[in-house]
Amino acid sequence: xxxxxxxxxxxxxxxxxxxxxxxxxxxxxxxxxxxxxxxxxxxxxxxxxxxxxxxxxxxxxxxxxxxxxxxxxxxxxxxxxxxxxxxxxxxxxxxxxxxxxxxxxxxxxxxxxxxxxxxxxxxxxxxxxxxxxxxxxxxxxxxxxxxxxxxxxxxxxxxxxxxxxxxxxxxxxxxxxxxxxxxxxxxxxxxxxxxxxxxxxxxxxxxxxxxxxxxxxxxxxxxxxxxxxxxxxxxxxxxxxxxxxxxxxxxxxxxxxxxxxxxxxxxxxxxxxxxxxxxxxxxxxxxxxxxxxxxxxxxxxxxxxxxxxxxxxxxxxxxxxxxxxxxxxxxxxxxxxxxxxxxxxxx
Numbered sequence: 001x002x003x004x005x006x007x008x009x010x011x012x013x014x015x016x017x018x019x020x021x022x023x024x025x026x027x028x029x030x031x032x033x034x035x036x037x038x039x040x041x042x043x044x045x046x047x048x049x050x051x052x053x054x055x056x057x058x059x060x061x062x063x064x065x066x067x068x069x070x071x072x073x074x075x076x077x078x079x080x081x082x083x084x085x086x087x088x089x090x091x092x093x094x095x096x097x098x099x100x101x102x103x104x105x106x107x108x109x110x111x112x113x114x115x116x117x118x119x120x121x122x123x124x125x126x127x128x129x130x131x132x133x134x135x136x137x138x139x140x141x142x143x144x145x146x147x148x149x150x151x152x153x154x155x156x157x158x159x160x161x162x163x164x165x166x167x168x169x170x171x172x173x174x175x176x177x178x179x180x181x182x183x184x185x186x187x188x189x190x191x192x193x194x195x196x197x198x199x200x201x202x203x204x205x206x207x208x209x210x211x212x213x214x215x216x217x218x219x220x221x222x223x224x225x226x227x228x229x230x231x232x233x234x235x236x237x238x239x240x241x242x243x244x245x246x247x248x249x250x251x252x253x254x255x256x257x258x259x260x261x262x263x264x265x266x267x268x269x270x271x272x273x274x275x276x277x278x279x280x281x282x283x284x285x286x287x288x289x290x291x292x293x294x295x296x297x298x299x300x301x302x303x304x305x306x307x308x309x310x311x312x313x314x315x316x317x318x319x320x321x322x323x324x325x326x327x328x329x330x331x332x333x334x335x336x337x338x339x340x341x342x343x344x345x346x347x
Contacts, residue, residue, distance in 0.1 A: 016030055016070055025052060032056070033323040038061055041060060042305075044057075053110040059071065059104070077230045084152055087227060089110070089258070093106065116263045134270060158235040158236075163204065164200075164237060164293070165194075174307050178307055193292075204236060209231070209244070212249075236294075239285060239286075239290065240297075247301070254340045291346070292346055302335040305331060
């Protein structure tokens with residue numbers, strides 16, 4: 001529930017004053033409620049005295065990589081996409097001064113609706129509801145992948161081409177920059193992925209980087225009302241981006257998943273194979289290298305989790321409580337082992 005106390009990441013006097021000065025119609029006092037979901041940038045629901053609501057987003061607490069958690073980049077993306085077919089929250093204000101609360105942050109409209117995070121959030125849904133949500137999720141991702149980058153001022157967001165090559169370099173560097181333990185499988189898989197990297201088959205598009213039910217808000221008709229969490233968005237290979245999303249789509253009884261409690265494991269959802277068929281038939285893209293991109297996705301997920309593990313270890317050193325680093329390490333090992341299993345016959 002919302003509270004008058006400031007949660008970690010919010011310097012209440014500084015943020016209160018800044019909101020009152022920069023967010024139209026914002027009336028103090030404010031309350032701040034951490035929003036569940038995600039293991040990186042922090043998001044808070046902000047409410048003012050009359051009950052108006054916004055979402056405030058800032059980088060994680062603790063050491064971060066120099067090129068990570070760029071709030072200005074997220075602001076640029078949601079601002080550019082506002083008139084596009086991809087629904088996003090409207091940006092209300094952007095604070096570039098880290099003195100206000102320890103890091104830059106931005107404030108956007110709060111989009112109310114259903115966020116499917118886990119099995120519990122699907123309990124009131126019917127098969128028809130799940131199918132509408134699935135279709136909208138797929139169609140919105142296709143709109144993202146086929147967006148005219150020039151028309152929306154995003155053609156210079158990143159380099160075009162060699163998306164997977166760039167990602168392989170970036171995420172290996174992250175593991176090397178924040179070493180937490182000896183995990184040679186990271187580097188063994190990296191070398192195999194580099195050696196078997198396929199040629200890109202479709203034009204570069206906007207790759208969200210973490211597109212899934214957990215990062216969209218659904219309206220009452222189970223259509224996507226807003227796409228959230230633009231931290232990892234870049235210009236890239238749409239098939240690689242789709243493969244990443246696909247790994248969040250757990251089938252019932254899958255032995256391991258990106259998520260600890262995957263909502264799509266509910267029997268009201270279609271299988272992962274059906275999701276592939278719908279994406280391919282609607283966008284017309286060649287998805288022949290999907291098996292490679294799926295292995296790459298599991299390796300990348302392990303790299304991202306290793307960065308989170310480094311922050312958890314640092315937080316534990318400072319005496320903070322939170323997710324057990326040993327549990328996270330075991331999860332990362334399971335991700336790497338699954339990637340290695342999937343690589344048989346592919347890499």
